[in-house]
Amino acid sequence: xxxxxxxxxxxxxxxGAAPVTGNTDVIxxxxxxxxxxxxxxxxxxIFSISSWAVIxxxxxxxxxxxxxxxxxxxxxxxxxxxxxxxxACASLSASPLVGVFQSGYAEIxxxxxxxxxxxxxxxxAGRATLKxxxxxxxxxxxxASAEIGKLEKRVAFLATTASITPFIGLFGTVWGIxxxxxxxxxxxxxxxxxxxxxxxxxxxxxAAGLFAxxxxxxxxxxxxxxxxxxxxxxxxFALEFLNIAERNFT
Amino acid sequence: MNEAATQAILARAGAPSGLNLTIAWxxxxxxxxxxxxxxxxxxxxxxxxxxxxTVMTISLGGAPGPRAGGMTQIGGRTVQAPVPDQPVRRVxxxxxxxxxxxxxxxxxxxxxxxxQPRPERAVPNAxxxxxxxxxxxxxxxxxVDTRARGQGFGLTTGGGGGxxxxxxxxxxxxxxxxxxxxALIQRNWTSQHGVAxxxxxxxxxxRGGAIEQVAVELPSGFVALDLAAQRxxxxxxxxxxxxxxxxxxxxxxxxxEYSR
Numbered sequence: 001x002x003x004x005x006x007x008x009x010x011x012x013x014x015x016g017a018a019p020v021t022g023n024t025d026v027i028x029x030x031x032x033x034x035x036x037x038x039x040x041x042x043x044x045x046i047f048s049i050s051s052w053a054v055i056x057x058x059x060x061x062x063x064x065x066x067x068x069x070x071x072x073x074x075x076x077x078x079x080x081x082x083x084x085x086x087x088a089c090a091s092l093s094a095s096p097l098v099g100v101f102q103s104g105y106a107e108i109x110x111x112x113x114x115x116x117x118x119x120x121x122x123x124x125a126g127r128a129t130l131k132x133x134x135x136x137x138x139x140x141x142x143x144a145s146a147e148i149g150k151l152e153k154r155v156a157f158l159a160t161t162a163s164i165t166p167f168i169g170l171f172g173t174v175w176g177i178x179x180x181x182x183x184x185x186x187x188x189x190x191x192x193x194x195x196x197x198x199x200x201x202x203x204x205x206x207a208a209g210l211f212a213x214x215x216x217x218x219x220x221x222x223x224x225x226x227x228x229x230x231x232x233x234x235x236x237f238a239l240e241f242l243n244i245a246e247r248n249f250t
Numbered sequence: 251m252n253e254a255a256t257q258a259i260l261a262r263a264g265a266p267s268g269l270n271l272t273i274a275w276x277x278x279x280x281x282x283x284x285x286x287x288x289x290x291x292x293x294x295x296x297x298x299x300x301x302x303x304t305v306m307t308i309s310l311g312g313a314p315g316p317r318a319g320g321m322t323q324i325g326g327r328t329v330q331a332p333v334p335d336q337p338v339r340r341v342x343x344x345x346x347x348x349x350x351x352x353x354x355x356x357x358x359x360x361x362x363x364x365x366q367p368r369p370e371r372a373v374p375n376a377x378x379x380x381x382x383x384x385x386x387x388x389x390x391x392x393x394v395d396t397r398a399r400g401q402g403f404g405l406t407t408g409g410g411g412g413x414x415x416x417x418x419x420x421x422x423x424x425x426x427x428x429x430x431x432x433a434l435i436q437r438n439w440t441s442q443h444g445v446a447x448x449x450x451x452x453x454x455x456x457r458g459g460a461i462e463q464v465a466v467e468l469p470s471g472f473v474a475l476d477l478a479a480q481r482x483x484x485x486x487x488x489x490x491x492x493x494x495x496x497x498x499x500x501x502x503x504x505x506x507e508y509s510r
Binding site for chain 1: 253254255256257258259261262263265267268269272273275276277279280496
């Protein structure tokens with residue numbers, strides 16, 4: 001009869017298999033990455049914060065501009081006098097059409113102030129006439145250009161962010177891989193446990209660059225399209241304004 | 251000189267943009283995002299919570315019963331190398347015998363008998379076999395050397411031979427090291443102490459092979475059994491950890507089972 005015995009071994013790999021929380025994991029990755037990579041990550045963070053600030057600002061601005069434009073068009077087409085429209089402009093100032101209207105309205109008023117009442121028999125007595133409709137057209141055109149510039153303000157920063165942040169991240173990755181290969185050479189081992197952490201740290205920069213670039217690309221295209229739509233609306237409104245001015249003041 | 255339309259354009263251009271507020275919102279959003287990444291559950295980032303532990307069951311001796319020959323596995327037998335080509339040996343043919351000279355037949359020569367001699371007994375297998383009435387041959391208990399050497403891991407004995415080793419190895423890189431470790435510890439340990447019990451020990455093997463941090467993880471209830479297991483570990487000298495194993499140390503939980 002032989003003696004019976006049994007041994008149960010439970011291997012527990014030190015370090016690697018120990019349960020590690022995700023919190024410690026991310027902090028360790030950020031801490032172990034080199035100084036250059038940390039600087040790259042800081043730059044990318046600043047770009048991301050700035051681009052998201054612009055995104056939020058432009059989204060809020062363009063949305064308000066769209067809402068106010070709809071209401072302004074309703075007011076404009078419902079009113080029988082420019083003075084009534086002018087009174088409503090204060091509450092609809094986010095609309096670019098308000099700027100176009102105010103510019104044209106100011107030009108008409110200026111011409112009325114400089115021009116004496118008409119003495120022509122064909123014109124009813126007391127009715128003011130425009131001296132130059134082309135001047136009104138130019139005023140509308142200038143205002144439309146100014147409004148487009150205002151709408152497009154800082155949108156170009158999104159294009160800049162979308163263009164350069166992937167390259168900044170790539171630079172950080174290349175630098176991190178250089179450092180990782182140096183470590184591999186110093187260690188003299190090609191074990192995956194030694195190679196993988198360095199590459200993982202290096203790839204954080206690329207991920208951060210893409211994280212900043214992807215929303216910037218999307219919202220740049222979205223905002224550009226929206227601004228083009230507003231430009232078309234302003235051109236249409238300017239023509240409508242000119243028609244009304246020509247019909248009533250010439 | 252200032253134009254009326256210019257005044258209107260400039261008045262609208264000077265309106266506050268509100269960008270500072272969105273910068274504050276953006277900073278807050280990024281801080282929240284970083285905190286989210288730091289504290290989100292591990293399962294959300296696709297992490298496997300804990301790798302499956304490698305558990306090995308080692309049975310020394312096996313169940314009591316008739317000796318059936320012990321280990322019978324042949325998986326460990328080395329593959330024979332192909333036999334190298336043997337050089338062809340050329341044998342020189344001996345010189346042909348000289349043919350006898352031609353002679354004339356003799357007239358008084360005796361002729362050979364034409365008939366074959368009759369056989370004195372029947373040739374074997376020419377007649378039916380006589381049935382035997384003795385005991386039938388049976389397999390004996392003697393062990394036959396099959397020239398097969400077991401690898402010690404991965405297979406189990408058939409029928410609980412009593413001398414075999416039953417091992418069930420997981421995905422640890424170097425089962426040979428565990429086999430060697432078990433054998434070395436077993437040299438310094440005996441399972442017979444008069445009482446039955448189980449002691450679970452925990453210890454750490456350093457890269458150099460030293461056994462450190464020996465501790466009783468689950469006592470058996472008998473101090474003598476715990477001390478015997480501890481003594482077996484402290485007396486054992488192990489070789490260095492295998493090179494394919496990348497970690498600096500190896501922690502093992504070992505259960506010593508004692509019988510009467």
